[in-house]
Amino acid sequence: MAATQKLYPRATVKRIVKAQANRSLSKNADILIFLDYMLFMQELMREASIRSRKAGEKNISPNSVRKVTEKTLRKFKG
Amino acid sequence: MSGTPNLRARQPVRDSEASTPAGGTTLTTRLPIHPRFPSTPSRFTASTTPLTNRSSRWTPGNRGGAPSTPHGLRAMQRRAANTPGRERRKSGRGQRESVFDVLRNLSKALAPESQPIRSSPQAQPEPESESEIDEIDELDNETPPERPRLSLPLEEVEEDDDDDGSPEIRPPRMSLALEDDDMTHTSVEYPRRATFDRDRPRLSMMSYGATRLDENFGDATGLESDSDAGDFTGIIGDEDGEQDETIISQSAFDRGGETEDLGRFNFEFNFPSPNAPVDDLDADGPTNDDEGFELPAIGLEPGLNLVPDDSEVGDATGDSNVELNLPSRVSMSESPGFVGGGVRDEEIIVQGSKQKKLSRHGIPVPNMPAGVVRKLATRFARARAGPKAKVSKTTLAAIEQASSWYFEQASEDLAAYSKHAGRKTIDEADVTALMRRQRHLNNTTTVFSLAQKHLPKELLQDMRLPMPPR
Numbered sequence: 001m002a003a004t005q006k007l008y009p010r011a012t013v014k015r016i017v018k019a020q021a022n023r024s025l026s027k028n029a030d031i032l033i034f035l036d037y038m039l040f041m042q043e044l045m046r047e048a049s050i051r052s053r054k055a056g057e058k059n060i061s062p063n064s065v066r067k068v069t070e071k072t073l074r075k076f077k078g
Numbered sequence: 079m080s081g082t083p084n085l086r087a088r089q090p091v092r093d094s095e096a097s098t099p100a101g102g103t104t105l106t107t108r109l110p111i112h113p114r115f116p117s118t119p120s121r122f123t124a125s126t127t128p129l130t131n132r133s134s135r136w137t138p139g140n141r142g143g144a145p146s147t148p149h150g151l152r153a154m155q156r157r158a159a160n161t162p163g164r165e166r167r168k169s170g171r172g173q174r175e176s177v178f179d180v181l182r183n184l185s186k187a188l189a190p191e192s193q194p195i196r197s198s199p200q201a202q203p204e205p206e207s208e209s210e211i212d213e214i215d216e217l218d219n220e221t222p223p224e225r226p227r228l229s230l231p232l233e234e235v236e237e238d239d240d241d242d243g244s245p246e247i248r249p250p251r252m253s254l255a256l257e258d259d260d261m262t263h264t265s266v267e268y269p270r271r272a273t274f275d276r277d278r279p280r281l282s283m284m285s286y287g288a289t290r291l292d293e294n295f296g297d298a299t300g301l302e303s304d305s306d307a308g309d310f311t312g313i314i315g316d317e318d319g320e321q322d323e324t325i326i327s328q329s330a331f332d333r334g335g336e337t338e339d340l341g342r343f344n345f346e347f348n349f350p351s352p353n354a355p356v357d358d359l360d361a362d363g364p365t366n367d368d369e370g371f372e373l374p375a376i377g378l379e380p381g382l383n384l385v386p387d388d389s390e391v392g393d394a395t396g397d398s399n400v401e402l403n404l405p406s407r408v409s410m411s412e413s414p415g416f417v418g419g420g421v422r423d424e425e426i427i428v429q430g431s432k433q434k435k436l437s438r439h440g441i442p443v444p445n446m447p448a449g450v451v452r453k454l455a456t457r458f459a460r461a462r463a464g465p466k467a468k469v470s471k472t473t474l475a476a477i478e479q480a481s482s483w484y485f486e487q488a489s490e491d492l493a494a495y496s497k498h499a500g501r502k503t504i505d506e507a508d509v510t511a512l513m514r515r516q517r518h519l520n521n522t523t524t525v526f527s528l529a530q531k532h533l534p535k536e537l538l539q540d541m542r543l544p545m546p547p548r
């Protein structure tokens with residue numbers, strides 16, 4: 001929290017969702033979406049770090065992220 | 079008798095029983111001795127002195143036969159009294175009635191026949207066998223109840239769905255569970271969600287005209303997803319034969335591609351080598367609806383197909399839009415990510431994503447800025463792996479890809495929710511619904527507690543204004 005001094009680019013998030021959903025967003029929905037995105041990132045990094053640690057890698061490797069991506073996306077399927 | 083004083087003197091010392099000199103018992107006890115030991119005093123004394131001889135004289139066992147001594151008799155009687163079996167063998171002598179005898183007599187008097195007890199075990203197996211037979215019959219009869227399940231809930235589903243019922247009963251997806259590192263409660267939902275994914279395109283299509291083809295596509299993919307597709311080959315062939323014309327003529331092609339993606343998504347996941355049966359099917363059926371349309375469809379009829387597709391999407395811009403849609407589909411779609419779970423597909427996709435991205439609606443999609451993604455990634459990586467955790471560039475690319483997929487998926491879900499609510503805009507309620515379905519929100523966790531945990535204060539304030547806490 002302290003790390004994110006700067007706000008995230010609200011406009012960008014709004015544009016992304018707008019383009020993907022082909023719908024407009026209400027005024028503050030993007031905050032919640034970004035919150036959900038943060039949760040997603042948290043989960044993704046958690047899974048990836050677990051996986052990479054299991055594989056004995058020191059840092060998180062892109063492969064482990066890719067392996068984990070699908071599973072995490074499924075978890076975030078509404 | 080044996081008047082030797084020596085003997086007399088010694089015996090009381092050795093035997094307490096025989097010690098009484100004047101008792102009749104002593105006389106009787108000594109009676110048997112006489113025949114054995116003739117009265118010669120020398121012998122008599124000799125025989126009495128050793129212990130062995132004396133003991134042999136007194137123990138009844140040595141004499142064999144019935145005990146003649148009163149002690150022996152008494153011992154025999156006692157033994158007989160203690161062991162009722164012997165007495166019984168003597169049959170009715172009834173010298174002494176033990177407790178058992180009394181009880182036995184009582185039982186005989188009270189319950190003359192104990193027969194009915196025996197019959198019960200014999201009677202039991204018969205009903206069991208009957209019940210077994212009944213179960214088998216029931217199992218046979220159970221098949222009809224499955225019928226209703228075969229029919230899809232959609233009202234307008236055509237007669238083809240009778241065949242489609244079979245794919246509905248899918249084998250449990252064991253491969254998923256095995257692959258997962260940690261199974262959580264959400265993973266239980268995988269099959270359900272998979273079916274939802276499969277059904278969703280159909281549902282969306284139902285509102286528009288060209289339902290039939292898409293359903294068939296979906297069903298075909300569904301059949302693919304079954305490991306034992308061999309069973310259905312005949313059916314599929316028939317379907318193909320029936321629907322060839324319609325498919326070729328109408329061919330809502332993009333939608334078909336979508337469903338196909340979803341189908342692969344279900345399918346390749348579970349079974350690495352599914353294509354073989356499909357190929358066989360294709361060999362049987364004249365048209366390769368199941369597989370062929372993936373690539374050839376693009377080449378085949380771009381002009382024809384896209385027009386219905388666009389009308390359905392809502393922003394019909396024409397052929398250009400068509401061309402736009404296809405690459406976007408390839409680059410953006412989440413399904414390839416699912417399909418691969420593997421590296422190769424995603425790498426290809428990553429390369430594609432470097433290009434300008436378009437959503438499925440043809441709207442250009444900006445990337446999530448790399449700085450934000452990296453910041454979040456390093457932050458969470460540090461939370462996990464310690465302060466020195468680094469996120470390399472390639473890892474960051476993978477994460478960006480994942481996040482773009484995430485946004486696509488989330489925004490599709492949000493659009494579905496808002497559409498269901500009859501709104502044109504995505505509301506906060508939609509997002510909360512999404513998070514609730516993601517199991518991020520529950521009775522104990524509210525949006526605000528989550529936001530407090532993760533979001534900076536400025537955003538919190540923004541949030542609070544429009545949404546009073548529930």
